[in-house]
Amino acid sequence: MQELHDEEFSNTDCLECVNWCKIIDSLFSDKDVEGILKFLKINPRQFEEQYLRTDKDGDLILQQTPCTFLGADNYCAIYEVRAKACREYPHTDRKKFQQISNLTLKNIAICPAAYNIVEKMKSKISL
Secondary structure, X not given: OHHHHHHHHHOOOHHHOOHHHHHOOOEOOHHHXXXXXXXXXXXXXXXXXXXXXXXXXXXXXXXXXXXXXXXXXXXXXXXXXXXXXXXXXXXXXXXXXXXXXXXXXXXXXXXXXXXXXHHHHHHHHOO
């Protein structure tokens, strides 16, 4: 999977799509929030009130989609400190890739690169 991931992303410009940022509710860990707070130089209460909400599973997610930090140019205003879920998307380079097959099925409907990786994986398996 790592080889397929690296090959795909050597030819993929995520700025052309940014579907992840436009339609997915990204999860924010406490560690993610800490980094963003330092970067934005705001206090935790202000950040949570302005940007976050708790979903039905008890996870912190953004209050709105598309992502508040996504600019009109498709660049992320907090790219250097973006959430781990954002940094790792579409998760096609995970060591235990098979453990996230349900997530991968969702991601191939959103991310053209994830779709391409899975299609290449399928063709390699059927050889």
